[in-house]
Amino acid sequence: MTDRDYEVGESVAVPWGLDTVDGVVVGAYGEGSSRRVLVEVSLGEDATETIPFSPRALELARTPEAQRPPGAWVDAARFENSVRDAFLQTLHELKPDWEEQAYSDVPIAPGARIDMAFVLADRLLIVEAKYISRDRPFDDASGLDQLRYFLSRLRQEGMDRAVALLVVNRQPSDPLLKRAYAMRSSGVPVWVLAWEPENVEAEAALHNALSAAMFYEFSDA
Known part of the structure; x- marks a missing residue:
């Protein structure tokens, strides 16, 4: 699995506890292992937060085989x-x-x-x-x-x-x-x-x- 570029406005899934939630890319910073993608996450009731995630975390969240098996x-x-x-x-x-x-x-x-x-x-x-x-x-x-x-x-x-x-x-x-x-x-x-x-x-x-x-x-x- 390799890191890829994320575009501002792109919809992504992000890890949240043991589940995932949807978010929108609003920016990025850093290089290499320090690179972080800024994602605006909706927390309900019109509340949002912008949170940094590693590209690998986003890749894992969107990869079906990386999701938890039943049980x-x-x-x-x-x-x-x-x-x-x-x-x-x-x-x-x-x-x-x-x-x-x-x-x-x-x-x-x-x-x-x-x-x-x-x-x-x-x-x-x-x-x-x-x-x-x-x-x-x-x-x-x-x-x-x-x-x-x-x-x-x-x-x-x-x-x-x-x-x-x-x-x-x-x-x-x-x-x-x-x-x-x-x-x-x-x-x-x-x-x-x-x-x-x-x-x-x-x-x-x-x-x-x-x-x-x-x-x-x-x-x-």
Whole structure:
């Protein structure tokens, strides 16, 4: 699969959580692996947002064989539940006095929802759980782009102290890890990690990433 040029005004499908939504290309920027296509996405009730996507993410969203096979939602739901349970357990381990405030499927904009949100004493922690079928190509960019959008929406609503984690069921690629690091360095606090129940290494990675997110120092601190 090779990247192609997208024309302004072109209708495209874009990845959105575990599904896709329609959008319209309004521009592009960057070169090579940093290239992003700007897509205006309708979120219902006449609300729209312009969101950057990698060309590969758009190609995957429009390729029929890349869509989830029948029944894949069951595996995705099980994965999301296991991620939520793991976060609750680890949060209580890191903060034994934490007064549990955990929410699922949180609306953040018309047609847009956060998989999970955990309210801590001094920050909001949001989590996107992405289950990618083993026979489906794994796009690195869309999950981080989605979290960047969510953090931007939270800032617009006055929630400046928010951090985000992308949890996938495969080992993150080096480019994905490097991009997350670059985003943190530029003031966008996101982390990415793989999760697998009853995997000691995965449990350690989750503990480390969550600890880093909980103690991340905001620029206003």
